[in-house]
Amino acid sequence: MRNDRRGFALVLTLVVTALLIALVAEFVTQVYVDTTARQSYVDSQKGSLLAESGITGAVALLQFMLPKKSYSSLHDPWAKPLEIPEESGTLRLSIEDESAKLSLNHIAGSNGVFNTGTSGDTTEAYYGTAMRLFRQLKLPAGDLCDAIADWVDLDNIPKPGGAEQEWYASRKPPLLAKNRPFDTFEELAVVKGFSSDTVDKLRPFTTVYPVNSPSALININTAPREILTALDERISESLADQIIDYRKSTPFKNNADLGNVPGMNLIATGLLTRITVKSSIFRIRAEAQVNGTLRGVESVVSFTGGAPQTLYWREY
C-alpha cells in the first residue's frame, strides 16, 4: 500500500513537471508588460497550467490503477489527498468518489413518479434514501424532493412542495424549468427551496452522476456515515459506524459482504441491487499555489473502460 502511494505521487510529479517545462519558457518570452504585472500574470498562468496538469496526472493514474482491482475503497491510493511541492509553489490534489453519494437524478423518474418500493428493481428506493438524508440534515425533505422531481420530470404539473414553469418564469431574472435530468450539481442552486446553505449542506452527500442511467449504485466502501444511514431506515448511526469499522480492516469485495457486518444480515439482502463495491466516476480537484496566487480546476471524469470521459470541468 505504501509503495503504491509513493509510486502514485512520483508518477504524478513526473507528469506535472513534464507538462510545466514547455510552459515556463513560453510565458517568459511572450509577456512584455511591467515587471509586477508580468510576474503576477506569469504566476497565475503557471498556476492554471499546474492545476490542469494535476488533473491530467490524476486521470492518467486513475486510468492505470482502477482496472487493477475489482473494488474501490478509501484505502486506495487515490483516496488520500496529495500535496506536491513545485519550484515556486505547491499543487494540492484530491479525488472524491461520486458513487459515495446519492444521485439527485434518481429520486424521481421522467414521469414524475418517485423511485420508491421494496422490489428488486434497481431504480427503486432512491426516494426513501433522499428523504432520510434530507431529514438527517434538518432540511424540509418532502418539499425538496417535490422540487427535485418537478425539475427533472417532463411534465409541467407542480407537486405540492415543488415548482414548474410558471414559478420559474416568475423569478427575477426569469428562469426556465428544466424538465430534464440535472447535468451539473450547480443547477441545484436555482431549484425552488435550495438556498446556498442548503446546497452547501448537500454538496458532500449528493451527486448528479450518472446522468442518463437507470440506476445510480452507491459504493458501500466509500459512502459516508450520512449516506449509509440513509440507505435503509433500520441502519442506525451506530450500525453505520460498525459498517465503517468493518470496512476499515476488510473492504467489501462484493455486495453480499455487507451482510457479514453484525446486524446487517437481513438488511443487506434488500440493498443488494442498489449498492456496489466498485466506482467509475470521480471528482478531481487540483489547486495550485504559485507565489501566493491560487488557481484551481475541478473536474468529474468517468472511467468505464476505453478513454476516460470528462463529464465536468470548472476553472477558478
Ligand SMILES: [Ca+2]
Ligand atoms: Ca417538470
